[in-house]
Amino acid sequence: MDKDITIYDIAKGVGFSPTTVSRALNNHPAVNQKTKQRIYEIATQMGYRSNMFASNLRRQRTHTIGVIVPILNSSFQSSVMAGMEKVATEAGYNLIISQSMGTAEKEVANAKTMFNSRVDGLLVSLAHDTENIDHFEPFFKKGIPVLFYDRVAEHKQSTSIVIDNVQAAYKATTHLIEQGCRNIVHISGNLKINVYANRLKGYKYALIDHNLPFRESLVITNNLTEEDGIKAAEQILKMKPRPDGVFVSNDFCAVNCMKALKQAGISIPHDIAVVGFNNDPITRVVEPSLTTIDYPGYEMGEVAVRSLINYLDALSDISITNTITLRSELIVRESSLRKLQK
Amino acid sequence: MDKDITIYDIAKGVGFSPTTVSRALNNHPAVNQKTKQRIYEIATQMGYRSNMFASNLRRQRTHTIGVIVPILNSSFQSSVMAGMEKVATEAGYNLIISQSMGTAEKEVANAKTMFNSRVDGLLVSLAHDTENIDHFEPFFKKGIPVLFYDRVAEHKQSTSIVIDNVQAAYKATTHLIEQGCRNIVHISGNLKINVYANRLKGYKYALIDHNLPFRESLVITNNLTEEDGIKAAEQILKMKPRPDGVFVSNDFCAVNCMKALKQAGISIPHDIAVVGFNNDPITRVVEPSLTTIDYPGYEMGEVAVRSLINYLDALSDISITNTITLRSELIVRESSLRKLQK
DNA sequence: TTGGTAATTGCAACCGATTTCATAAGTTTG
DNA sequence: CAAACTTATGAAATCGGTTGCAATTACCAA
Numbered sequence: 001m002d003k004d005i006t007i008y009d010i011a012k013g014v015g016f017s018p019t020t021v022s023r024a025l026n027n028h029p030a031v032n033q034k035t036k037q038r039i040y041e042i043a044t045q046m047g048y049r050s051n052m053f054a055s056n057l058r059r060q061r062t063h064t065i066g067v068i069v070p071i072l073n074s075s076f077q078s079s080v081m082a083g084m085e086k087v088a089t090e091a092g093y094n095l096i097i098s099q100s101m102g103t104a105e106k107e108v109a110n111a112k113t114m115f116n117s118r119v120d121g122l123l124v125s126l127a128h129d130t131e132n133i134d135h136f137e138p139f140f141k142k143g144i145p146v147l148f149y150d151r152v153a154e155h156k157q158s159t160s161i162v163i164d165n166v167q168a169a170y171k172a173t174t175h176l177i178e179q180g181c182r183n184i185v186h187i188s189g190n191l192k193i194n195v196y197a198n199r200l201k202g203y204k205y206a207l208i209d210h211n212l213p214f215r216e217s218l219v220i221t222n223n224l225t226e227e228d229g230i231k232a233a234e235q236i237l238k239m240k241p242r243p244d245g246v247f248v249s250n251d252f253c254a255v256n257c258m259k260a261l262k263q264a265g266i267s268i269p270h271d272i273a274v275v276g277f278n279n280d281p282i283t284r285v286v287e288p289s290l291t292t293i294d295y296p297g298y299e300m301g302e303v304a305v306r307s308l309i310n311y312l313d314a315l316s317d318i319s320i321t322n323t324i325t326l327r328s329e330l331i332v333r334e335s336s337l338r339k340l341q342k
Numbered sequence: 343m344d345k346d347i348t349i350y351d352i353a354k355g356v357g358f359s360p361t362t363v364s365r366a367l368n369n370h371p372a373v374n375q376k377t378k379q380r381i382y383e384i385a386t387q388m389g390y391r392s393n394m395f396a397s398n399l400r401r402q403r404t405h406t407i408g409v410i411v412p413i414l415n416s417s418f419q420s421s422v423m424a425g426m427e428k429v430a431t432e433a434g435y436n437l438i439i440s441q442s443m444g445t446a447e448k449e450v451a452n453a454k455t456m457f458n459s460r461v462d463g464l465l466v467s468l469a470h471d472t473e474n475i476d477h478f479e480p481f482f483k484k485g486i487p488v489l490f491y492d493r494v495a496e497h498k499q500s501t502s503i504v505i506d507n508v509q510a511a512y513k514a515t516t517h518l519i520e521q522g523c524r525n526i527v528h529i530s531g532n533l534k535i536n537v538y539a540n541r542l543k544g545y546k547y548a549l550i551d552h553n554l555p556f557r558e559s560l561v562i563t564n565n566l567t568e569e570d571g572i573k574a575a576e577q578i579l580k581m582k583p584r585p586d587g588v589f590v591s592n593d594f595c596a597v598n599c600m601k602a603l604k605q606a607g608i609s610i611p612h613d614i615a616v617v618g619f620n621n622d623p624i625t626r627v628v629e630p631s632l633t634t635i636d637y638p639g640y641e642m643g644e645v646a647v648r649s650l651i652n653y654l655d656a657l658s659d660i661s662i663t664n665t666i667t668l669r670s671e672l673i674v675r676e677s678s679l680r681k682l683q684k
Numbered sequence: 685t686t687g688g689t690a691a692t693t694g695c696a697a698c699c700g701a702t703t704t705c706a707t708a709a710g711t712t713t714g
Numbered sequence: 715c716a717a718a719c720t721t722a723t724g725a726a727a728t729c730g731g732t733t734g735c736a737a738t739t740a741c742c743a744a
Contacts, residue, residue, distance in 0.1 A: 006730055017694045022731060032692060049458050053404075054730035057395035057699045064438075072427060073640070078420035085414060085441050089452070094438045094459055096406075099427050110431070116391050117436055226623070255627050281568070282624050285597050298415070348700055359724045364701060374722060396700035399729045 005048040013042045025050070056118075064094045065308060066119035068110050070102045070127050070151070075252075075280045076297045077125070080149070083301025084123065091309050093120075104130040111135040120144070121308045126151040128190050128223075145311050149304045151193055161304050163328040165195055168293045169202025171330045172247050172275045175291070177210045179273050179338045181245030184212075187220045187232050187257065188249050199249050199277070224249060229256030236272070237264055245273045245336075251280035251292055258286065258335065273336040288334030296326055347390040355384045367392070398460075406436045407650060408461035410452045412444045412469050412493070417594075417622045418639045419467070422491070425643025426465065433651050435462075446472040453477040462486070463650045468493040470532050470565075487653050491646045493535050503646050505670040507537055510635045511544025513672045514589050514617045517633070519552045521615050521680045523587030526554075529562045529574050529599065530591050541591050541619070566591060571598030578614070579606055587615045587678075593622035593634055600628065600677065615678040630676030638668055 007021040014021070016035065024031045024039040056062050065088055069077050081097065088095045096117060100107035107127045114122055115138050122139055124146060133153045139146045140157045152160035176184050186203045189196040204214045220235055222228035232253070236243055248254035254276035258268055266272050268288055276283060276292040283290035303324060349363040356363070358377065365373045366381040398404050407430055411419050423439065430437045438459060442449035449469045456464055457480050464481055466488060475495045481488045482499045494502035518526050528545045531538040546556045562577055564570035571594070578585055578599075590596035596618035600610055608614055610630055618625060618634040625632035645666060 004730090008730075018731080019694055019696095019733080020692080022733090023693090026732085030692065035692080051399070051730050052459060053395045053399035054699085055732075057393070057399055057701090057730085058732045060699080062395075072424040073417065073420040075415065075417070078415040078423075081420075081423075081439075082414040082441060085439060089440055089455070094455070095440075096436045096438050097423070097427060098431055098437075099424060113431070113436070117394060226626075252623070259627060259629070281594070282627060284568075285601060285624060285628055287601070287629060346700090350700075360701080361703085361724055361726095362722080364703090365723090368702085372722065377722080393700050396729085397702075399700085399731090400702045402729080 004051070005043075005046045006051070007048075010039065010043050010046060010048055013046065014039055060118075062118050062120050063092060064096055064117065064119050065305065066114035066117065066122045067095055067097045068107060068114065068122065068124045069097065069099050070125055072097070072099050075282070076150075076278050076295060079297030080125075080301035080304075083298040083303075084305045085301075087302045087305040087309070091305070093305070093309060095305075100127040102128045104128075108135040111139075115139065115144075120312050122146045123304050123308065124148050126153060126193070128193065131192075145308060147304055147308050149300055151195055153194075159307060159322055159324065161300055161307070161324045161326065162194075163295060163300075163326050165198035166202040166205070168277070168295075168328045168330075169199035169247070169249075170206045171202075172277070172291075172293055173203045173206035174210065175330055175332065176245040176247060176273055176275060176336060177206065177212065179245070179269070179336055181273055182212060183218070183241060183243045184245035184247060185218045185220060185232075185236055185239070185243045186247050186249075187222070187224070187229075187253060189221070189224045191221060196249055203247060218243065222253075224253040226252065226256050229253040229258075230260045233257045233260030233264065236261065237266075243272060245275075247275045247277075249277050251276035251278045251283050251290060254290060254292075255282055255286050258290070269334065269336050269338050273338060275330075275336050279331060283331075283333065286335075291333045291336035292331055294329050294331050296328065300326055346393070347385075347388045348393070349390075352381065352385050352388060352390060355388065356381055402460075404460050404462050405434060406438055406459065406461050407647065408456035408459065408464045409437055409439045410449060410456065410464065410466045411439065411441050412467055414439070414441050417624070418492075418620050418637060421639030422467075422643035422646075425640035425645075426647045427643075429644045429647040429651070433647070435647070435651060437647075442469040444470045446470075450477040453481075457481065457486075462654050464488045465646050465650065466490050468495060468535070470535065473534075487650060489646055489650050491642055493537055495536075501649060501664055501666065503642055503649070503666045503668065504537075505637060505642075505668050507540035508544040508547070510619070510637075510670045510672075511541035511589070511591075512548045513544075514619070514633075514635055515545045515548035516552065517672055517674065518587040518589060518615055518617060518678060519548065519554065521587070521611070521678055523585075523615055524554060525560070525583060525585045526587035526589060527560045527562065527574075527578055527581070527585045528589050528591075529564070529566070529571075529595060531563070531566045533563060538591055545589060560585065564595075566595040568594065568598050571595040571600075572602045575599045575602030575606065578603065579608075585614060587617075589617045589619075591619050593618035593620045593625050593632060596632060596634075597624055597628050600632070611676065611678050611680050615680060617672075617678050621673060625673075625675065628677075633675045633678035634673055636671050636673050638670065642668055 007018045010021045011018045020031060021039055024036045085095055098110040100110055104127050107130055136146050146158045148158060149161040152162055188200050191197050207214045220232050254274055258274050261272060268274055276290045279292045279294040283292045349360045352363045353360045363381055366378045427437055440452040442452055446469050449472055478488050488500045490500060491503040494504055530542050533539050549556045562574050596616055600616050603614060610616055618632045621634045621636040625634050
């Protein structure tokens with residue numbers, strides 16, 4: 001166990017003061033080039049590593065970004081994480097990650113931990129049952145940027161990164177209509193979450209714009225889990241007249257629903273066409289392959305971190321009060337293709 | 343932007359010295375109960391939060407665990423992360439996560455970052471092409487525990503957490519044999535990685551123990567990606583005599599291989615039985631559902647963090663030099679079921 | 685030679701909590 | 715009643731960088 005080398009050790013080594021060593025290592029302009037050179041060399045040679053605590057303590061910056069995510073082991077969320085990690089590492093930031101397990105309670109606890117860890121900024125995708133965002137108030141009060149992605153909340157001091165869920169759902173529904181569906185079911189998540197509420201909206205608008213009636217009875221709300229997909233299939237089978245299209249707000253749920261429908265003897269897409277949401281890898285493997293909305297998770301993660309870091313590094317008057325909308329697109333596969341594509 | 347409350351502020355508030363405040367907040371036994379009570383109250387009331395840098399600086403502990411993972415957005419790895427996060431948060435530790443993208447180069451860089459971040463301990467699953475683990479030497483030298491999981495390396499100063507890959511592969515292969523397969527292909531990953539090397543071993547032993555020949559030509563090595571699965575299917579179709587069983591070291595690859603085989607007119611499991619590895623959610627959705635080895639990722643994450651924290655908290659002479667083996671089991675589904683189960 | 689400016693460098697305070705050692709008050713014991 | 719502990723508290727040093735301000739040196743023009 002070697003002892004750590006400090007700037008004092010280096011100072012002794014080169015015959016300069018710790019001040020100069022510190023400045024040299026931070027590439028401060030007021031230090032002579034030759035001096036810097038020499039200090040760099042000795043520092044490397046001695047195996048110096050900066051003590052981040054001391055530095056953080058003094059600078060009141062941590063170079064750490066907190067992430068609160070509903071659940072880590074989902075295809076979408078882990079893609080987001082991957083994108084975040086990439087950009088953060090490149091920019092010299094660390095990521096500390098915690099999951100709310102989808103409950104507001106844990107989210108509150110996590111927010112507190114992040115606050116105590118003094119993250120420089122926070123990235124949040126809200127839990128299912130988060131009713132208000134008071135637990136982020138301490139951040140706002142101290143001017144620590146909070147950036148919401150995917151499952152966002154409105155707040156005058158924070159940026160949101162989203163896709164246009166209304167439009168995406170509109171596209172998905174319109175596609176089904178164009179394929180000849182007239183009786184389209186929508187399986188949605190908790191409508192308190194903006195994401196699902198907006199998709200429902202898009203679904204509704206598409207129907208209306210194509211002169212189809214919007215019927216409450218065709219909207220199934222659940223938690224979009226595996227079993228929920230199967231249950232939804234049962235409900236669909238009981239509906240009269242039998243629906244001829246299903247737009248599900250989540251691929252995993254869609255796939256399970258589709259499977260249950262198939263087992264009940266329904267032919268897909270012939271009897272019922274199905275469209276999912278997310279472009280989970282699973283969509284390419286199931287049979288028939290699932291039409292879905294490509295939700296760019298990886299990119300969202302990248303953008304989220306980049307925006308946050310831009311703000312932190314500028315620390316200027318750049319307002320972060322806005323919304324960034326990423327492009328999403330419909331990917332047509334077998335599960336909805338009843339006609340040849342134009 | 344309120345200013346932060348420090349123990350000095352509290353000290354002034356209660357009329358005790360900062361020393362006593364510090365001790366009270368750390369529940370030091372030498373402080374009077376009533377005093378503690380009072381200090382707690384005032385601290386809460388003033389909205390105090392401990393400054394971790396100051397504390398870390400002094401204690402030389404970060405309460406942070408570093409994780410280096412090949413890639414975040416995989417079903418298995420994100421389950422592991424989820425398990426890790428849970429235990430770490432409960433124990434008051436933060437997790438900082440970085441991905442090596444499967445390359446040794448990034449792994450080296452990440453290790454350096456982690457070292458500079460002064461994590462209390464490190465959890466690592468090695469990259470594909472990591473040839474040696476010299477980049478962890480600084481940790482070993484300073485006595486910072488490094489714990490490998492899944493993709494492990496031998497080192498006298500570190501613990502490994504694994505499943506018995508030999509046994510698991512043995513079970514999988516034996517199962518295929520029991521289902522009547524006599525000509526079994528094994529699709530494996532990079533054999534430099536212990537995980538894949540051991541699975542190959544298990545496959546081989548099972549064949550030998552059942553008096554079947556082991557043939558190099560039946561072992562396909564690739565990167566277990568989606569396309570690799572499809573390519574492997576092509577190879578299998580060209581083999582003569584046609585194999586009647588396939589054991590794949592990864593579900594995702596297996597599923598794609600299976601799909602390609604089906605498209606070529608092969609009936610599964612009748613013509614070829616397939617077994618995967620990991621118990622990815624995808625296995626339950628594909629048709630036929632995929633027989634696989636349940637690899638307890640979430641549990642592995644929990645165990646990894648728990649072991650590490652036990653060591654850190656004890657900081658005693660407990661040796662961490664050992665291997666923890668988790669249970670894994672064969673889950674039989676349709677893709678391999680040619681006979682009724684006993 | 686002198687005044688003045690620019691370029692370097694260092695002193696010392698500071699960030700906020702922890703901890704060693706000393707001290708004071710209260711208790712017990714012989 | 716004094717010696718010997720206990721118990722509770724505080725002063726001050728410490729962790730390792732960072733930074734405002736002062737000091738020193740170098741360089742140049744007048």
